[in-house]
Amino acid sequence: MLFGKTIVVTGIASGIGARIGQLALALGADVVGLDVNAPASPTGEFVRLDIASAAEIEAVVKTLPARVDALCNVAGVSGVSGAQKTLAINFYGLRALTEAVAPRLREGGAIVNVASIAGYGWRANLERAKAFVAAPGFPDIAALLVEHNVPDGEGYPLSKELLLLWTQQAAHQPLFRGRGLRVNAVSPGPVTTPIFPEFRKLFGDPRVDDDIARVGRAGSAADIAPAALFLCSDGARWINGANLPVDGGLEASINATALGF
Numbered sequence: 001m002l003f004g005k006t007i008v009v010t011g012i013a014s015g016i017g018a019r020i021g022q023l024a025l026a027l028g029a030d031v032v033g034l035d036v037n038a039p040a041s042p043t044g045e046f047v048r049l050d051i052a053s054a055a056e057i058e059a060v061v062k063t064l065p066a067r068v069d070a071l072c073n074v075a076g077v078s079g080v081s082g083a084q085k086t087l088a089i090n091f092y093g094l095r096a097l098t099e100a101v102a103p104r105l106r107e108g109g110a111i112v113n114v115a116s117i118a119g120y121g122w123r124a125n126l127e128r129a130k131a132f133v134a135a136p137g138f139p140d141i142a143a144l145l146v147e148h149n150v151p152d153g154e155g156y157p158l159s160k161e162l163l164l165l166w167t168q169q170a171a172h173q174p175l176f177r178g179r180g181l182r183v184n185a186v187s188p189g190p191v192t193t194p195i196f197p198e199f200r201k202l203f204g205d206p207r208v209d210d211d212i213a214r215v216g217r218a219g220s221a222a223d224i225a226p227a228a229l230f231l232c233s234d235g236a237r238w239i240n241g242a243n244l245p246v247d248g249g250l251e252a253s254i255n256a257t258a259l260g261f
Ligand SMILES: NC(=O)c1ccc[n+]([C@@H]2O[C@H](COP(=O)([O-])OP(=O)(O)OC[C@H]3O[C@@H](n4cnc5c(N)ncnc54)[C@H](O)[C@@H]3O)[C@@H](O)[C@H]2O)c1
Pocket: 010, 011, 012, 013, 014, 015, 016, 017, 034, 035, 036, 037, 049, 050, 051, 052, 074, 075, 076, 077, 089, 114, 115, 116, 117, 187, 188, 189, 190, 191, 192, 193, 194, 195, 196, 199
């Protein structure tokens, strides 16, 4: 499915990104992994990148292969370090990297954003999300947070709401659509990776346990990787601007509660 393709994966050092990198290699792709931390064992080529740094993004993108088939945006933080940092990594850095990599993506290439069920509220918070997404580049995040009264603990869900909104917007922007680049998202529910205890701290055990109980078990990185790589593949060539929940049915269960069916 991915034989001979070149795939750039952020967050390669741990959890879902590591698993995506391993599976892509096994399926015959060349993998370039980007992460602020070096992986314990190498998966393809590794380049260190703090995705929250505009200068690092500019320098690292110059070192990437001239022709890339897909970019998997997986790197992210849980939100325990505060809303400003969380938005810088999970949304503004991700978007800046994607815009910088776009010219290297071959025509018909793919971008896959790892969002989350935590971004479920993007429609309910649409005006706020539109305002954050409308700010270009790396804006003054602290000022935006004050302007929109965002408590520090809401940085993570907000970052994923922005990512889900931007995924749909980007799918129709000339930078991407003009060259047939598809922009999609996958939204995991709870996944047992090293970040997971921080989500328990952020959302509280009752909420996390309820999410798990709705679908019978937490997910694993191995549950997410095949879906992300499918969206990278030409098999997904007619899928664009979509969000694929990869959560064992959690979103459907939350919809059932919210919509009363
Ligand atoms: N684990 C879950 O329950 C869950 C659920 C939904 C969505 N997600 C999302 O999946 C993605 C991957 O999370 P995970 O569960 O594999 O967590 P993880 O902590 O195992 O992996 C995250 C990776 O991102 C890297 N990273 C963090 N900050 C970075 C930065 N500034 N620059 C570059 N790399 C950076 C880390 O070094 C790490 O390798 C995240 O975007 C997360 O929000 C996770």
